[in-house]
Amino acid sequence: MLFHVRMDVAIPHDLDPELRTEIVTKEKARALELQRSGVWPHLWRVVGEYSNISIFDVGSGDELHDLLSSLPLFPYMTIKVTPLATHPSDLQVQR
Amino acid sequence: MLFHVRMDVAIPHDLDPELRTEIVTKEKARALELQRSGVWPHLWRVVGEYSNISIFDVGSGDELHDLLSSLPLFPYMTIKVTPLATHPSDLQVQR
Amino acid sequence: MLFHVRMDVAIPHDLDPELRTEIVTKEKARALELQRSGVWPHLWRVVGEYSNISIFDVGSGDELHDLLSSLPLFPYMTIKVTPLATHPSDLQVQR
Amino acid sequence: MLFHVRMDVAIPHDLDPELRTEIVTKEKARALELQRSGVWPHLWRVVGEYSNISIFDVGSGDELHDLLSSLPLFPYMTIKVTPLATHPSDLQVQR
Amino acid sequence: MLFHVRMDVAIPHDLDPELRTEIVTKEKARALELQRSGVWPHLWRVVGEYSNISIFDVGSGDELHDLLSSLPLFPYMTIKVTPLATHPSDLQVQR
Amino acid sequence: MLFHVRMDVAIPHDLDPELRTEIVTKEKARALELQRSGVWPHLWRVVGEYSNISIFDVGSGDELHDLLSSLPLFPYMTIKVTPLATHPSDLQVQR
Amino acid sequence: MLFHVRMDVAIPHDLDPELRTEIVTKEKARALELQRSGVWPHLWRVVGEYSNISIFDVGSGDELHDLLSSLPLFPYMTIKVTPLATHPSDLQVQR
Amino acid sequence: MLFHVRMDVAIPHDLDPELRTEIVTKEKARALELQRSGVWPHLWRVVGEYSNISIFDVGSGDELHDLLSSLPLFPYMTIKVTPLATHPSDLQVQR
Amino acid sequence: MLFHVRMDVAIPHDLDPELRTEIVTKEKARALELQRSGVWPHLWRVVGEYSNISIFDVGSGDELHDLLSSLPLFPYMTIKVTPLATHPSDLQVQR
């Protein structure tokens, strides 16, 4: 099932710069890995913000929480998850 | 360019039932028409709410406003538009 | 999977009293029916408010939206859905 | 009586890592102890957040405050308590 | 146990004036009755608002909800309940 | 006259522990002193929060501000003051 | 003592026009009367809003609530009262 | 001086359609008249909303309030005014 | 013209104490200087908060911003400016 996820990143300004670079590098690698696996079909930047809006396609809330909390930036993000359903006017579900 | 749009519908309970039915029917037809034209690539229902989260792909803010205000439910919706950009970790933009 | 659902009811004061009674009666019947089916394991009243906090156990967001929008009071409720996951400190998942 | 409790955890990023580990370990032990005693019948993770939604079953507000403030993470949590009542449509209270 | 309750009254301006008068009269009678019974030890007006802040002393959330929903103005009020506990610096609990 | 006061305490986690203990100890002494003087007739803990809800009985806003800003925890508290009036349905003002 | 009062007016659009005119006319007369009596030393319009920001100088919360609830527009206003104190940097209290 | 003004329009759905048309027609005429006079140098539509963001150039708050309250849609708008100043990095004020 | 200004002060707890004292001392001197010049006719303390509500009488937004940003506490304050206009019911503008 699909979930709408907004992630707002706020890395403390006094975090060790090397640690910061390491976390951000690992975050990108993990994001690519999850996208390749098919669970993260959409990932967009919110213009002007250190934030993204994403769509996840997972089997359960447990799976989604495991994925999100595996992100290296997880401790520095505010995440808001909204469950989605098929819209009756969605072109792809018309016959 | 892409825009994230959330629409929350609130039809007044004392609206004439026939008018209501007519508006909702026309809304679906217009939504399908816009999806077929390619400007409305994603349309999801928010679980538990008379709301949708959509992605629009248009050439300008003017075009998007014209599309949204052409929706028959426009007078009864609260709409929030968020401009999107390509995310540097988006799998599709990696080389 | 489990979802936390809060429903706040606001029936317009000028709704026809007979219609109101009919809706509320049907709502209770539907709520009992859903609880018996196992998809609505918990239903609590919020003290002092015409609101409830519920736990739903369903297979998908689509199923949950179908259930919620089948409630006779749906047009008069503000509903907020929060997806849940197993907590690592939950006694029932310890070995 | 039942209380709905939401706990949002925000451990300062510059807290001593050993202290942090110690607090989190003690928190889990205390949470299990309280669940075994019967006062904390439900504990769920909020998907994507370092938060839980819980149901407590206690004799009074004094007892609940003592329990919550005994949690090792208490100084780092924002807690919101909502008193619950039996819902008239709850299947378990029908005759 | 004690609960802090804030009630904000908003009677629709187009409610039948006689019905309005009847409700307000009955509300006062019921408020006095509850105060005499000991469950409503404090009742204050919020300056400048059609609102009150009250302290209730009841045995459970069920009892409190029954009392609040028995108020004739209940359908026209927004009510917010906050559970209270003994404060360790309260003069009356010092030895 | 009466004022409703809510105080939310947030002591920085990196405050010197000895200073913290000293402030908290002095706060309790000052709170007891003010209660004995009659200006602070009610003091309750908000369940689950490092907060209190209080009623003050003072002659003026100047007096109340002097009292509140004399509290040792004042620099670490968010305080919200709401002026109260006699409620026309208060049992104690009926004849 | 001084109170800062903000009043936001929202007269229902379907209120009888004659009644509306009558209320607004009486409101102005009452506002002038209160200003002449000295209890309402400042009255300003908020630019762009059907709102005012006022300073009242009264002996108690009871007196202020009586004054505010005597305003003909009281049932159509959202009022927010903030108690004021002398500021230590106020030029008029320096020696 | 310059003011930033956001206007959100909410015409009641049950307003007489002829009256509505008349108000909207007069609103446009008045908006054009004010723009021609030079006091309203910028007027933009917010995408997806029945709202505008405007810049006004007037001599005082009194003048701005007179202009805004002269708009035929004034009774149906929520208006928020933010005073502006010259920005030190504004290209036009560099030498 | 008149502006309503609310200033909320939040000095970081770990600011050097001498620097803090110096800033607060200079703030008072500057506040008195501005009041003497006539641009700051009213300055009140908000009861229970490290905040003030003020009225400024200046010629433009530029002048007001220059004054406010010249305050030594400016970097530690959250400031909210609301433009005011003459109220039609203000006693002083009646003939």
Place this chain on the structure above:
Amino acid sequence: MLFHVRMDVAIPHDLDPELRTEIVTKEKARALELQRSGVWPHLWRVVGEYSNISIFDVGSGDELHDLLSSLPLFPYMTIKVTPLATHPSDLQVQR
């Protein structure tokens, strides 16, 4: 197309003063450079706040995000972007 952008600056008080000066100096240079290029036609200070309200004229959301994230103060700003469209009552689009 046009975008309305509000930027609120919050530089941590414990940032190295030299670094701070360097960032602020570079910010001004970059802001002037962008204004000269035509993409940043309007830049105003919000009175009393370390904030600006700006209008950007760019070809896409990608371009706008690149510009905004190139600002030296970007890590210390909260930015809110609102897409704009031509207003039908804009004097410049009338024939």
